[in-house]
Amino acid sequence: MIRKSTLISFLIAIILAPCALSAQSTAAQRARWMEQIRKTKFEFFTKEVNLSKEQQNQLFPLYEEMEKTIYKMNREAEALMKKTAADTNASETEFEAAATAMAKTTLQQGEIELDYFNKFSKFLSKKQLFLLKQAEEKFTQYLLKQRRSK
Template sequence: MNYFLRSVWVFLLLATVSLSARAQAPAGQQDRLNQLENAKIAYLTDKISLTQDQAQKFWPVYNDFTTKRRDLNRQMRQLRMASPDGLSDDQIKTNLNQAIALREQEVKLERDYFNKFQKILNIRQVGKLYSAERDFTREVIKRVADRRGGRGRPESQSDN
């Protein structure tokens, strides 16, 4: 790994997870989100060995993908928030059908962007992308849990 990229990634990741919990203002949250996003960019760029030319083509496509994926996840969370106890049978059925439709949209999104990524990256890089996304998320969760005194998910429950 390029020493400079490793240093940038480590600095950004540590800065992100070590910020004080007192900085809960929206501006502070936005700063932390920006730092986390910058750390993710550095991490993914390094892990999938993007060339400068690939990076210029890849990041706009990837950002579009993550925006759409985030929107689908937000819609799923909203559906899960409704307790079945307070809903009629028809409402429960509607919510479950909507959840299935959202999962189908998510699979279609993954397939569409898998094809788009292959036009920019070689297949090994695409495989590394998915792996690096999971690794980055796992590392951030671990560091946040460590910062909070280990109140995260136990290692035995982590996704692989």
């Protein structure tokens, strides 16, 4: 009996090992992909906004902080939306709360961006602030175009 359970455990380990490696590989690939996008985006911003080295050193950490804050907020709203959508017994009040939270997310994102816009204005010119907003749009369009061409 011990041999049988050991054999079963061994077989399960052999079967699951590639899955675990695949998951790690996928996570590693995703991390590399995200790092490449980050690098490309900052190179794009540097060129489009004509950033000095000092401005890059000031902008990029703050910009990443802003993106992480917005990402976290969006994930929380998305989780609430999925939870409510999956609840077959959700009440009208719960649907209203989820819809309101989703609508507020857009408002909060704007407030976060405005807060960071004010932080950026301490070391970017007014023209550079304008060019940064344009560069964000251009970069998004660039990514969409890249995705469509694959």
